[in-house]
Amino acid sequence: MTTNQSIDPSAAALLPVAKKQGISTVWDRHKAMQPQCGFGQLGVCCRICWKGPCRVDPFGDGPQVGICGANADTIVARNVIRMIAAGAASHSEHGRHIALALLGVAKGELPAYQIRDEQKLRSVAAKLGINSEGKEIAAIAEEIALASLEDFRNQDHDKPCNWIASALTAKRLERLAGLHVLPHNIDAVITQIMARTHVGCDSDPVNLILGGIKGALADFDGMCLATELSDAVFGTPSPVVTAANLGVIKEGAVNIAVHGHNPLLSEIVCDVALLMDDEARKAGAKDGINIIGICCTGNEVMVRHGIPLATNYLSQELALITGAVDAMVVDVQCIMPSVSEIGACFHTEIITTMDDNKITGARHVRFREETAVENARQIVGFAIDAFKRRDPLRVNIPDFKQTAIVGFGTEAIMGALGAINAEDPLKPLIDNIANGNIRGIALFAGCNNTQVAQDSSFVTIAKKLAKNNVLLLATGCGAGSFAKHGLMSQEATDEYAGESLKAVLTAIGTAAGLNGPLPLVLHMGSCVDNSRAVEVAGAVANRLGVDLDQLPLVASAPEAMSEKAVAIGTWSVALGIPTHLGIMPQITGSAMVTELLTETAKELFGGYFMVELDPNQAADKLLTVIDERRKALGI
Ligand code: BF8
Ligand code: SF4
Known part of the structure; x- marks a missing residue:
């Protein structure tokens, strides 16, 4: 049972209850908001100063520049990079909060918290180049917390943030450094975006977008540290059976x-x-x-x-x-x-x-x-x-819940692969990608949006990709969608995975002691945990001696909504990953910005945005991209 607002059966059960009780929901408010502002949808409305608001006429009849002279390209670029700044601020503020808490734990000031995963703490230390040998846990924790907080403090523009430097392949770091988009300080980069978008500052759309990309990479840095430090304090995820909906x-x-x-x-x-x-x-x-x-x-x-x-x-x-x-x-x-x-x-x-x-x-x-x-x-x-x-x-509790096996962080994935080859855990994954049993990897991320029936694009694209033997990873509300709809179960693997993918998931799941296949979609965690997917991809790339933009790896945010999602999508592109959006981004009022993010980005970064609102066609396009990458690798 579904509605045109959501394919979640709980929504079909409860929306009539809301209606009967006179309670308005997000879907009622969406309806009341129609038609939504066309200028806003195109990104050509500017409210950056009080001479405005200004709006550029997309049909060419009315004004083509704002009162200060800013054209559509400038206005669109400024608007979108301010969104990136807000997204980066949100994720990295979360990260700062965790880093400060880790410092408090290290100093013995926060008795409610402990280091629950010492091994993770040591591996984080190694990642950051901190020698932990012979040191007390508290001392290591303090060094890590300070190295993380350094990413909010460093004033040397030529020294990239510690976390991003530890997280990316050498080739990627070199490429990003060459384009001058490696962040040196999360706070400074966000402030720079706000400053350069003030009235009368940067009006060059290309320069603005590159500034936005630096902000998105600062977002990535913030989420790396949020994820890894949270694991050390609260424990690293491992597979666990639970339920959703x-x-x-x-x-x-x-x-x-x-x-x-x-x-x-x-x-x-x-x-x-x-x-x-x-x-x-x-x-x-x-x-x-x-x-x-x-x-x-x-x-x-x-x-x-x-x-x-x-x-x-x-x-x-x-x-x-x-x-x-x-x-x-x-x-x-x-x-x-x-x-x-x-x-x-x-x-x-x-x-x-x-x-x-x-x-x-x-x-x-x-x-x-x-x-x-x-x-x-x-x-x-x-x-x-x-x-x-x-x-x-x-009380009206819908009788819908699905079993979900979740908790597939990097360590859990490596652990499962290690059950097949303890000495070289990546080998089974790489071999199966090379021989085509796994055609490619897709990471689903991002939100729900009232512009599409809730969860429908996630589920449609995932089922089609799985049938075509694509290994599926998910975070955030995308992961929530799959858990609610039963796609994080072993039964889903049996039902929806293509034959070769099913064989691989079954071999790994069985070896890892799950008494059956891995679930169809691997739940890597929350939105900040998107960094986990990059870690796995980076390990594969390093092992093959290639960069991220050569892997048969794609990302999809088919129901994206928040500024955080804009930031994530943008760093995904900057890391070399073709990134699908199933919602029209508010940039199409500028042909130049649109081209920059969907075409030129490919030359600069290897990654680019692909906009496709139809989920079936989106799946086809993602498969085509995966095949292009395979061909280029000669596999
Ligand atoms: O950070 S996916 S709606 S809950 S922004 Fe928000 Fe979007 Fe959900 Fe998590 Ni991410
Ligand atoms: Fe208008 Fe320029 Fe002010 Fe924007 S910054 S509101 S385009 S005058």
Whole structure:
């Protein structure tokens, strides 16, 4: 059962409930917003100064330049790189938060946190060129935290950020350095984008876009450090069986949805929930406390601890409409402001936790790492109290959930491959790519967007690629889509994988002790965890002595929405990866910028954007690109 708004059966079940109760959802608001502004869609509206707003007439009849003289190329370029700056700021602020927490742990100032994965910490040290031999864990952690914070502090423009320098192939670093787009300092690069796009500054669209690419690479740096340091503090993901979709909400439990992005909060909420389970039972919840995830916080706790995922971005409101979520605790990013109003229609506590991310009407618990346990106790207490106010007559939990095997970070993938060849884990992967059993690799990333039926493009493209023996990786809300629709299961491999891919996934899964194939789509984590996919690709490239832009590797963000997705897509291109967008980017008002990102980028970086709104055709185009790359490699 699907609707034209979403192919998620939970949406079909709950949208009529919302309608009956007079609750408007993201889809109602999308409808009310039609027709959307054509100037905005083309990217030719400028609000950068108060002489404006200005807009360039795309049909050529009206003004072709803004009041200051900026033309469509300048306006479009400025708008899109400001989006990249915002995306990079979001990811790297998350990264900074984790790096500062690691420093606090190292100094013994944050008792709520530990280094849960010492081995990872040591491997991070090695990656960053820090000698950890004979040193205490705390000392290594401090050095790593300081080296990470250096990426926000360094003033030497010729010295690239530590993390990006450690993460990319030598060939890629050389190419990016040659184009002057390697970031030296995340904060500085973001500031530069804001400065150069101020009225009367950089108006050269090519120069602007190159500045944006540097910002996108700063975004990559921020997500590398966020991912790797989180693994050291909270544990590195390994395969775990769990479930996804709104059916993971339990009628008999105090349901606490953790939503947002940063694991610093959600991890402690999970720990404290275990300690307060009895309290919930005493309040009448026979199933105790049930933590469920939404968006990337959901992905973080899912891949590390097997916490079930309730849903991805577009149906976060539907979780509340079940009437059975007692508290939704949020931190940063991708939280619809509408949740506080919908929570108020029910008994649900909407709890914000970060001082720079409040929502009108929500309760705010000021979360600090120093008082994390106390804050989490308070939050769980509010949830238990809310549970007592829940109206059982308004509970509508859709009976949909799918099994998902998740937790395939770099180490887990290498571990699984190592079960086949312990001495040379990459060999089975490389051999199977070379002999064509695996035709190529596709990384699915990015959001949901009301412009396409929720999850439909993800599922359509993935099934077609799998049938054509493409190995599938996923992060973010893309991973959420696949988990909800049962594509992260062994059954999905049996049903949808092409014969040779199925044989490979079965051989690896069986050797790795999964009693069957690997799931059809490998869940690598949240959006910041896209860096994991680059790590695997980089290892393959290094092993073959080639660069990333030669691998039969593609990326797809078929339902992209956020500024963070714009930043990720852009670094993916800069790293040499052909990157599909299934949503029309707001750049087409400038033929020059469009050409730069879809054509010229290919010459400069090897990667480029491919825009295709039709998912079937998108899959075909991705296959064509994979085949081109294979041919060029002579395989
Ligand atoms: O960082 S995929 S809607 S939740 S931005 Fe947001 Fe997009 Fe989801 Fe995660 Ni990523
Ligand atoms: Fe108009 Fe130029 Fe001001 Fe933009 S910067 S609003 S184009 S005058």
